[in-house]
Amino acid sequence: xxxxxxxxxxxxxxxxxxxxxxxICCECIEYHRSKGQMVACYFTPEAEGTYxxxxxxFIEDYKG
Ligand code: SF4
Numbered sequence: 001x002x003x004x005x006x007x008x009x010x011x012x013x014x015x016x017x018x019x020x021x022x023x024i025c026c027e028c029i030e031y032h033r034s035k036g037q038m039v040a041c042y043f044t045p046e047a048e049g050t051y052x053x054x055x056x057x058f059i060e061d062y063k064g
Contacts, residue, residue, distance in 0.1 A: 011023075014040035015048060037054055037055065038053055043057075043058065047061035
């Protein structure tokens, strides 16, 4: 896939850099969506760093 050639890009906000999906947004979204979760780039840096990708955690983070 053409888009995968841009993997390991740059703009990925996830600090779990050893993830095989890092920088490959389509796979990242597919993976977390299948688990009923959000992806890293929806969280504030502080919340992202906990690696809790649950929707509950996202809502708590969003409310501040
Ligand atoms: S959000 Fe999840 S799937 Fe995406 S790069 Fe980070 S750890 Fe990997």
